[in-house]
Every structure is written in structure tokens, then in C-alpha cells.
Amino acid sequence: RMNTKKITTSSQALDGLLGGGIETRTMTEFFGEFGSGKTQLCHQLSVNVQLPPEKGGLNGKAVYIDTEGTFRWERIEAMAKAVGLDPDTAMNNIYYMRAINSDHQMAIVEDLQELITKEPAIKLVIVDSVTSHFRAEYPGRENLAVRQQKLNKHLHQLVRLAEMYDIATIITNQVMARPDMFYGDPTVAVGGHTLYHVPGIRIQIKKSRGNKRIARVVDAPHLPEGEVVFAITEEGIRD
Ligand code: ADP
Ligand code: MG
Numbered sequence: 001r002m003n004t005k006k007i008t009t010s011s012q013a014l015d016g017l018l019g020g021g022i023e024t025r026t027m028t029e030f031f032g033e034f035g036s037g038k039t040q041l042c043h044q045l046s047v048n049v050q051l052p053p054e055k056g057g058l059n060g061k062a063v064y065i066d067t068e069g070t071f072r073w074e075r076i077e078a079m080a081k082a083v084g085l086d087p088d089t090a091m092n093n094i095y096y097m098r099a100i101n102s103d104h105q106m107a108i109v110e111d112l113q114e115l116i117t118k119e120p121a122i123k124l125v126i127v128d129s130v131t132s133h134f135r136a137e138y139p140g141r142e143n144l145a146v147r148q149q150k151l152n153k154h155l156h157q158l159v160r161l162a163e164m165y166d167i168a169t170i171i172t173n174q175v176m177a178r179p180d181m182f183y184g185d186p187t188v189a190v191g192g193h194t195l196y197h198v199p200g201i202r203i204q205i206k207k208s209r210g211n212k213r214i215a216r217v218v219d220a221p222h223l224p225e226g227e228v229v230f231a232i233t234e235e236g237i238r239d
Contacts, residue, residue: 003025003166004023004024004025004026005023005024005058005123005166006018006019006020006021006022006023006024006056007021007022007024007045007048007049007056007057007058007123007124007168008020008021008048008051008055008056008057009021009022009041009044009045009048009230009237010044010048010056010083010236010237010238011228011230011231011237011238011239012239013228013229013230013239014215014228014230014237015056016228017203017215017216017217017223017224017226017227017228018201018203018217018223019222019223021056022045022124022168022170023168023201024058024123024162024166024167024168025162025163025166025167025168026162026168026169026199026200026201027155027158027159027162027169027170027171027198027199027200027201028168028169028170028171028200028201028202028203029130029170029171029172029173029200029201029202029203030042030170030171030172030173030203030205031172031173031174031175031202031203031204031205032174032175032204032205032206032207033174033175033176033206033207034174035207036205036206036207036213037205037213037232037237038128038129038172038173038174038205039070039071039128039172040075040232040236040237041170041205041237042064042126042128042170042172043071043072043075043076043079043236044079044236044237045062045124045126045168045170046062046064046076046094046124046126047076047079047080047083047085047090047236048083049061049062049123049124049168050062050080050085050089050090050093051083051085055083055084058123058124059121060093060121060122060123060124061093061094061095061119061121061122061123061124062093062094062095062122062123062124062125062126063094063095063097063112063115063122063124063125063126064094064095064096064097064126064128065097065099065105065108065109065125065126065127065128066096066097066098066099066128067098067099067105067127067128067129067130067132067133068128068129068132069098070128071096071098071128073091075236076090076091076094077090077091078234078235078236079235079236082235082236083236093121095115095119095122099127099133101133101137102133102134102137102138102150102154105127105130105133105154106150106153106154106157109125109127109154109157109158109161110157112125112161113161113164116161116165116167120165122165122167123166123167123168124167124168124169124170125158125161125162125167125168125169125170126169126170126171126172127158127169127170127171127172128170128171128172129171129172129173129174130151130154130155130171130172130173131151131173131174132174134147134150134151135147138150152198155171155198156198158171159198159199159200201217201220201223202217202218202219202220203215203216203217203218204216204217204218208229211231211232211233212229212230212231213229213230213231213232214227214228214229215227215228215229215230216228
């Protein structure tokens, strides 16, 4: 994987699992049940992309597309302080966008090319969560074809952005603890097959004891198999 750059997660164990961190030119999916830490990871990475390279960042800026209203500036402030960044600067370096429905979410991503051209410091684009609006608006098997078609178009646009502008894209996908309930639906299938024919790295996150979480890379031939443990703390993601 030539010319990719990495953004640290602030967990050495998780970075190790990913071969150094989240990659540019790549779409990374975090999937797992509610409360597994997907949104906390997204907050941490939108701070860490701003770090200098010697601290695991890209001196970059982030776009945070929030579909569920779970973004919190206070978390950015706390995480920025904890890694030695000025909190106000860190908040200014995040373009926050609230997507109110799936059409809006798709339109935001379609317009990003223009923003990124004007602001080449953008090195990270997050969609948290990528699936919630699509599931709410196109529920059930009867809407599966149209949902999957729209979602695939959206995902391919994110992949293309990553490749064209050497940025990292992150999507999150909530998957029930009992995925067998959704057998037959590829957007909610066993293991959460959102990427379904879309290239990228998929990381499953599971709850463990207390603030501990378990991460596992799924279907990535170039990365070693195995699980690592990380923690969600007041300061952010840690070992
Ligand atoms: P998901 O997006 O996967 O549903 P979140 O990223 O929102 O999950 O993770 C929620 C978890 O993060 C909760 O279990 C909570 O304990 C932890 N968390 C959130 N804020 C803080 C904080 N300020 N300090 C410590 N842990 C926190
Ligand atoms: Mg979340």
C-alpha cells in the first residue's frame, strides 16, 4: 500500500492492529453495537489528524458529518487538551456538518470536492453513522434494492474522495449484538456488510469489561489477524 499516510488512534494496540493507524487513500469502517465506541473513535481521529507527523497526525483538518446528533464539541476540547493541542484551534479545524436525511447526507458528500479543493489541509472525512438515515428511510426487505443502490453510490463517492485527495475516510455502522436477527439483509448482515463490494478496511468493535473495548480487523488480507483491547477514557481513546 504505497504512499498512504497514517493517523494515530491514540491506542498503541489499535495502531498496531492497523499497521500504524487509520490510512489515507482508504475508507475505514467501524462497526459494532450501540455504545461500542464508534463515535468516540471518530472524535479522537478528528483531533489526532491535526497533530504533527512526529505525534501521529498529518497537520490536517477534518470534516465530521453527523447523522445522529451525537457529536460533542466538549469531547473535542477534552481530547485536544489531552494530546497537547489548543482546544479552540482544534475545534476550528473541524468542519462540522449535520445531515438531516439521506439525501442531505449524499449532497454533503457530493459537495465536498469543492471544499477540499479550497481547503487542501482536509485529510479526514467522517460519516457517523453512514447507515442510520438509509435504514430509517428505506426499511425492510421491500426497500433493500433502492437502499443498497443509494448507499453503494454514497460509499463509492467516499472511496473516490479518499483516493483522489489522499485523505482518510471513516464510516460508522451500528450493528446489533444479535446480527442473526437480520439474516438476509446485506446492510445489516452478520458482521455488518455495509461495505459489500466497496473496497476498504473494516474494524469490528465489541464491548468488554467497563471502559475496555475489543477491536478486530475483518477481511483485510494485508493486516494480521487478531484482536486488541483499548479503552475509552475521559481523555479519549487509550490503551
Ligand atoms: P457508539 O458510537 O459505538 O454507539 P460511543 O462512541 O458513543 O458508542 O461510545 C459510548 C461510550 O463512550 C460510552 O460507553 C461511554 O462510557 C464512553 N464515553 C463517552 N463519553 C465519555 C467521557 N467523557 N469519558 C469517558 N467515557 C466516555
Ligand atoms: Mg455513535
